[in-house]
Amino acid sequence: MQLFFNPDISEKDKQVVFQRDESKHIVKVLRKKEGDILNITNGKGFVFTAEIIQADLKQCIARISSAEKQPPPPYYLHMIVAPTKMNDRYEWFLEKAVEIGVHEITPVICDHSERKKVKLERYERVLLSAMKQSLHYYFPKLNEPVTFKDLIEQGIEGSKLIAHCEDVNEKPYLQKKVHPWHRVNILIGPEGDFSKEEIEQARNTGWEQVSLGDSRLRTETAAIVACHTVAMVNQ
Template sequence: MSKYIFYAPNPTSENRLSEEESFHASRVLRLKSGDQINLLDGQGGRYAALLDQVDSKKTTFTQLSLLEKQAIIPYQIHIYVAPTKQMERMEWMVEKCCEFGIHGIHFFHSRNSERKEIKLNRLEKIAVSALKQSKNLYLPEISPIKPLSTYMDSLVESASTQRLFAHISDPPVENLSKQLIQNKSYHVLIGPEGDFTPTESADLLRANWTPCSLGKSILRTETACIAATMGIHMVHE
């Protein structure tokens, strides 16, 4: 793989880099016409190409060829999380979940939420950077903040999906790894620092969401997201 890796969502139909990627190629890496690069489309494809015109605002490429098309794994991971007050912790979470491999990171607000706004563009850039750094070829969907009730009502469990929520209780519920049914599309809710309220937990149980434990320790929100993501991957190893 070329050491110069760029994100290009539609390389077969648009032979140019975004303005941000063009600036990076031209001004940061100081690449020249004829230099070999790799392109990731975020949909499982990795391509080789040669730089054509190198400009800080519009860099084009030529001689595109498909190097790899990563197969879609038989399960999906979608994490739903109430963002913390310190956005840096959410940025770190997005980066690490993307490195492990995740299909969607979705934000919600609930009774104990600490934040009602997020910088979606910033998180998307972090996800792209993590995609380029890791060997994962799929860029996850990142969704803006919505009410918890929106996801509770719209996500329907089916033969191909499983809905779970991290639940702190006494006595504790079953661990996530024991609750998982193999090769599903998993939708996992992670509550805010103050956890779900008793009413919210009761509503989730009534709506047939499956409660699960992430271990004996009380985890920070961002740690819980990473633990759930890694836990699901480990079950499928």
């Protein structure tokens, strides 16, 4: 099954008009023609079945024959992850997080962050490609980068968990702090980890410390381990 994307369609629409890039992909790359059937999502949980009625490189049009709403996942995972020095590592995290199951992502800029600027448009393309490849019907929310200080001052709903490498007395494994069908926010730091001041600030504002295991993990690896742990708890 191939999945296509159009964010503007709703269950009331009778046809869908694809933007130029998606039209070119459908007609030129995949060689779809009039009469072929497409499966489309709007990233809001709907999957549409539609028949191509105009196979044009600049504006492919399809007639919608059915629309079905897929149930949302039983939990909500918000990953708050510091950008990595090498941008391709962060993009790898984005791709794999979508495949495993993530609902919201926020890049966070910390004291030890070596990368403090990100290209959200590029990140959104990675998320979109991963959503279509993994046949998911909900497009993750990607937030603007936020500083650590501003983040912890926000009123965030659900469990607030911070994973760091400091040796402290009370740091249970993540799976012991994640509950099924619950909203969870997980904070992952940069390559140099969070500063001691940041860890203390997080603790003072209600963030609970957690461990991802005995190994010292890269930022993007730690983020994927966290995603997988939450997904497994909710199976």
